[in-house]
Amino acid sequence: EVQLVDSGGDLVQPGESLRLSCTASGFTVSNNSMAWVRQAPGKGLECISVMYSGGTTSYGDSVKGRFTISRDTFKNTLYLQMNSLRTEDTAVYYCVRTWGYWGQGNLVTVSA
Amino acid sequence: DIVMTQTPLSLSVTPGQSASISCKSSQSLLHSDGTTYLYWFLQRAGQSPQLLIYEISKRFSGVPDRFTGSGSGTDFTLKISRVGAEDVGVYYCLQSIQPPFTFGPGTKVDLK
Numbered sequence: 001e002v003q004l005v006d007s008g009g010d011l012v013q014p015g016e017s018l019r020l021s022c023t024a025s026g027f028t029v030s031n032n033s034m035a036w037v038r039q040a041p042g043k044g045l046e047c048i049s050v051m052y053s054g055g056t057t058s059y060g061d062s063v064k065g066r067f068t069i070s071r072d073t074f075k076n077t078l079y080l081q082m083n084s085l086r087t088e089d090t091a092v093y094y095c096v097r098t099w100g101y102w103g104q105g106n107l108v109t110v111s112a
Numbered sequence: 113d114i115v116m117t118q119t120p121l122s123l124s125v126t127p128g129q130s131a132s133i134s135c136k137s138s139q140s141l142l143h144s145d146g147t148t149y150l151y152w153f154l155q156r157a158g159q160s161p162q163l164l165i166y167e168i169s170k171r172f173s174g175v176p177d178r179f180t181g182s183g184s185g186t187d188f189t190l191k192i193s194r195v196g197a198e199d200v201g202v203y204y205c206l207q208s209i210q211p212p213f214t215f216g217p218g219t220k221v222d223l224k
Contacts, residue, residue: 035213037161044202044204044215044216044217045153045161045204045206045215045218046215047206047212047213047214048212050211050213058211058212059212060212061113061212094160094161098208099151099153099163099166099206099208100163100166100172102160102161102162103160104160105160
């Protein structure tokens, strides 16, 4: 059974960093395209980063240069390193095996 | 970036009746490989989004045949037959032909 377990969400201050993790089971992360999708409170869905099975990555303009997507083959885990966090990054972050399997989501709150 | 629009943004449906949601993209979603990268999701309150339809009209595993996707190029439609309480939520379309992948603003469906 495919499962994605998101972890790492927290309350941080503007300018700080945070790393989200997504531990997968039932499939191999490195053999699939994976994405991070976020949803600000009361808002719609925003795809912020994608990593293809071959390792190519892409980012949305709102996070480019601040966030980095990566994976650990041995741990079968996807990561999102978030630096220079802003208040507008406050959202629930979902790990996705594009596009049929979603994690439960992780709340990241950026506030002074 | 490809802009996705949805109409209507809100829909109130009598139980047992049908509902249709339109999604339009600012560019064609037909790839040179012959695939049209258009997806439909349902997000129920407090839950992660779930994939309903991929590549315009293919139902994801476990999705009832009450859900039907159609369209081509830049114009797409999701039809829900015999709407019930389990269909209440926000419906999103997504394009994944060109990064950054973009969602429509969402259509909120409830029951009369």
